[in-house]
Amino acid sequence: MRKYKVTYAALLAGTLIAGQLAGSIAAPAADAAAAKSPAVSAPAAAFKFKPVPLGDGVSAVLENINIWNQNGGSIVSYTLKYTNSGNASASLLRYFSRVVTPGGSVLPGNPVGADALKKKIGAKESLSVTYYVNAGQATSLQGIKVSMHVWDAKTKGYLKQTGSFAVPANYSTSAAVGTSLNTLMNDIPVAASAESLQLYKYNGKVYARVGVSLTNKGNKVLGDPGYSAYLVSASGTSFELALSGSQTDYTIQPQEKRSIYYLTEIPAYLKTDNMRLQFTKKDETAKLELAQASYKLPAATTPNLVVGNGVVKKITVNSNTVETLLRNANVYSQDADAVWTFQMQLKNTGNKAVTMPSYELAVKSVNGKMYPVNAKGVSGITLKPLETKIVPLTVRIPLEVEQSGLQLMMIESVGSEPAASAPESAGTGGSTGNTGGTGAAAPAISTSKMIFPVAYFVIPYALRTEVQTGQEYMTTNSYGSFSYSILSLQRYPWRDDDIVALRLRITNTQSVSLTLPELKGSIKLDNESLPVTTELYMDNKESSVLAPGKSAELYVLGKIAYTSEFRDMRVALNGTQNSETVPFLDVSVNNSVNSIPTIEAGKSYTISGKGKTASVQENRTTVYQGESQNLVYTELLLSSEEKRQSKMARLQAYYKTKDGQYFEANVSQSENSASPGAKQLVVMWAKLPKATDTADVSLYLGAGVNGGKLTDSKEEATGFVNVAALKLNPQANAPKNTLEATVLYPYTISVLTSEGKRMKNSDTLDITMNYSLRKDNQYDAGPLEHKLILQITDPFGIATERVLTLGTDLIEGTNNQYSFTLSRPLYKTMGGGAYKLAFYDEFQGERLLLGSQAYSVTNVVPTKTEE
Structure with a gap:
């Protein structure tokens, strides 16, 4: 199997039990009856070996003994506690320990690198020294003895055996299930216990998740002791564990309790009964891993990862709870795909900032096919305490796929990039080493990142509803909560094309200000895949920061061929965050809401805009009768309603005849600023075919825009907005029979x-x-x-x-x-x-x-x- 190297990992109980075995927990001595019951394992803490005298007031006692299989053989490590009751210091160079295997091999103990410089025991003092030996093919501690020797020149071989420690048949190096042990870690009192073993199936693979609880009972911050963690099966097969990607900070504050989780991939066929969590520490001098502590794990469970519609899924990130919710899911068809849009709501309910780990997102259909979703907005996002963020998500699924029963799969990425290749002895299938025996197997080497399922959100099947004019709709996105309504959808001529103009009102429904981003819009008609060329105009009179209850109006303009027909239109507004496009609003409207208001003859047309508010009224309209064509001529009075001198907006217009023909109006307009209340004469005209009926002509009139703002009279317009049909009153020419006035x-x-x-x-x-x-x-x-x-x-x-x-x-x-x-x-x-x-x-x-x-x-x- 793959292993995921985490050298900083076991903040956990590595030292926990090791310290506990070192005597930080008082335990009763085992009696002879206990030693005669090999069928019942007992934790190491339940045994207290009798001291072996070494002479001159010095004695030794075996505190703990462990075994851990490695590629070069099984390494037995054990700790001896020397006690000097004499009045003078004693040299450790006179005392020797040997490990005797069931096969009769006698192996001299070597001190670990950290204890190699321990040379003497002070008077009235005690000293613990850890040793190790390579026990070859030994797979357990059964039948192993540790014999003690002293230097004696009179003895053959110069070593005299003074006693030995026989490991009982029911001796267990693992803490019992559910046991909370008080121990020392980095000289800090800690309570630790194994919490859970959960199994997850994803994409044909099985993943195990191990949970351990740590409580810092000291008055100092608990740091990382630098242990590696392994999941070990009852048969001895081991799998190196990776820390969950949701944990990036492993310091534990005084009196703080934290749950830490480890992940690994295991074979589907592996029996998960009686598994244990093993911690090891590398001896840099010997270049070996030494067993430190072990926990028996509770029975494995398989959690239900399916999250129902509208249900909040709580996940733990660095001991903070983050509430996740899938919301606002809807779908519409485009080309041969169903385009799904939804939002992932993330709320940090803790009191510390949280950075989300790396995730992969995908939508899974009922037949098991998966379609990736861009998870960039979720992975690595930082949430302040009590902060909520909304992440928009989109995925395209072929229409031929059943659209009901979809699930959004949230997968955590764990582990590292490929490392060195595994040695041949490690095997290739799932488990490694002596898979058929009882000894611990050598772990495999990582070949890729591991992915781990977190939640499967049910996606409700809901077609995108068409927005109706005048109705108020509520929505929430990554910028905040607001309501919106469609004020109008207009279609009117522009040069060789038509303009479709959607007018929106956005209202801040929050109790705090809503900051509107610099928006860009796109329009798509029916199922056409290519977006329409668009321009967006928002009245600059409205601030981009909306106070609670305040509104802003904006136009989204698109140019289409004047011959185009469409049934419905999709309008998307997007902002930008960190150079990434972020959806703001996405609506579908029906062409039936098309509306061009009519202004009766003699009434005024109003222009609204910062510094350009004005009213427009017809002064006169007449027709110049030509031989082959007629010229319609209109004078408009543009009255400034500003309180300061300002440039007036450029007027754009088309003459519409009774039979529905449009003729672009030429415009002559003053480029001067208008004083408050001043009037400007704007002249418009167009040449019409001689046969055109001009009796019922109207003027499709609006304010020119360019670059998202109203244009001045001298600026070229790329479109116009707020179009209304101003009915005209053409006056027949009545020449006078005098040249007066x-x-x-x-x-x-x-x-x-x-x-x-x-x-x-x-x-x-x-x-x-x-x-x-x-x-x-x-x-x-x-x-x-x-x-x-x-x-x-x-x-x-x-x-x-x-x-x-x-x-x-x-x-x-x-x-x-x-x-x-x-x-x-x-x-x-x-x-x-x-x-x-x-x-x-x-x-x-x-x-x-x-x-x-x-x-x-x-x-x-x-x-x-x-x-």
Whole structure:
């Protein structure tokens, strides 16, 4: 079997029983009757060997003896306690111990490295020394004796035997099941006991979990004594134990009680009756492992790892309880897969911070197939005391797989990366060494990490519900708890595409502030796998930190082909933590909730946004009738409702005709800041086919956005939001029959008089026009691009046009005069008549007649001087 080397592991009872056997627990001496009952094992603490005198007031007693099998043979270790009752120190160089095997071999004891420098016993003092021998193929302590010798020059071989210690047949090196032993560990009093042996089956393998309890009864922090731990079967097969990955801190505070768990993989066929937990310590000098202490384990149990729907599973991490709960599981189909989303809620109920160990997550179907889940958000996460964190999880499962009865498997990763390969003598199947005998087997070497099941969470089969407009929904994620509602789902034109815009309201339902991350959105239509190109806008008037009860509104915009049809739409909002994408909100909505509000003619459209709040109202709409097309022209009054001077939002719009056609509106808007209460004139226009009915036209109007914010008038927009259909009231052009008070905003021109003169026999007609020109500065406007066309029709019906630049050709003021001359040979025959002046508004190549008026031609007879 694989073994998992943990040199720092057995903080546990390694020294526990070793210390207890060393005499820290008083135990009655065994009587002869006990020695005659080999069928009943008794712990080592129940035996008290009689001292063997060594002479000169010095005696020795066997405190404990252990055996541990290794590749080079079984190592017997034993501890002798020397007592000097004399008045002078005694040299240990005069005393010798030998281990006598049942086969008659006599093996001299060697002191362990830590005791090698112990050379004498002080007067009236005691001294314990641990020795070891290699007992070869010995598999138990039965029949073994430890004989004591002293240096004697008169004895053959110079060694005189003074006595021996025979290990009783019912001698056991393991503490009994359920026994709590008081002992010393690192010179600190400790109570220790074996708690449990649990078996887990996962992925065709069997894992054993051993639990040991330690209580520090001293007044100092208990540190790690550096023992290795093994699970040993009744037949002697051993498996090195790995500390559970949920334990990273092994210091035990004074008066603190902690349970420590070890894990290993065992063969499925292994009998688990009468197993024990063995601790060893490596002697660096001899390069051997020496047995230290052993516990008999209770009968193995198999815990039920299945966690029902909505049930909290408690797990222990560094002696802190962490409550785990699988919540908010739902599923939707995409392509050929069912996409499952759920959340793992983790709550540290302890009083110390906890770092979760490494986990593997997978969803298991009823037929046993497993689908991995990214566990990065769970593994290594740190929880402060009483802190709760929500980790979102997602997995894709083929639709052909039965979706009911799924379980989320939480697996702990334990152990190290591959080490040296196992020696051939260790065997290859599960157990190692002398698997058929009673001796302890040499443990195998680690070949990979070990994975260990922790919990199987039942996943309830629940289809993703479609969110309805106006309803409030509650949710919790890694950022906190909040409610959300869909305010609208709109679809409207944008250039060659359509925009689908989801408007959301998020409300903090916690008693503490909710910090919204920098969100990014994605949209998917029906079962299409590719997400729609999206943009997200949140009114900057709302802070990203929401106080309890406060709300924020945001838009998620996606561009789709205008020919696309879809039944439902999935919108996902994500944040970022440590460069990782973290889900924030995921909703599905039905296309039937599409809504574009209508604003009746004459009513106002409202723009909301930090520094850009304003109202918009139609000033006038008219139609320029062209020969092949018509031009719809609209003036809007944009009124600032801010209390400070600020840039107004860029308006975007489309004209919608009665038959459902859309025409993008060109926009002319001032780039200047607007003062509080000031109005700006925004001009929009579009050219429509001549046959288009413009009687019931409306303007799909909204505020432009780019980069997640409302755009200024001079900035290019990538979309627009808060779209409403503003009904327009087109006014038919009614030209006046006078040239008084002719308006071409921002100017008003009035022709006061006009006179046309022709000299007799001349081919010229001189015309003067007396006028007044006034400029209206009530509204700020962008470039208006209107042209004033003056058309002069002479008495012969021949028309001549001139483009008059207001403010240049015609200047502001009253009683100004503008003169021009027309020349034609035909005029020589003209005897009088009338001419007509007409003003046209020309815009984008199309014209509106503003007004016209006729004036008389005066023939002038030249004087002799003029002749």
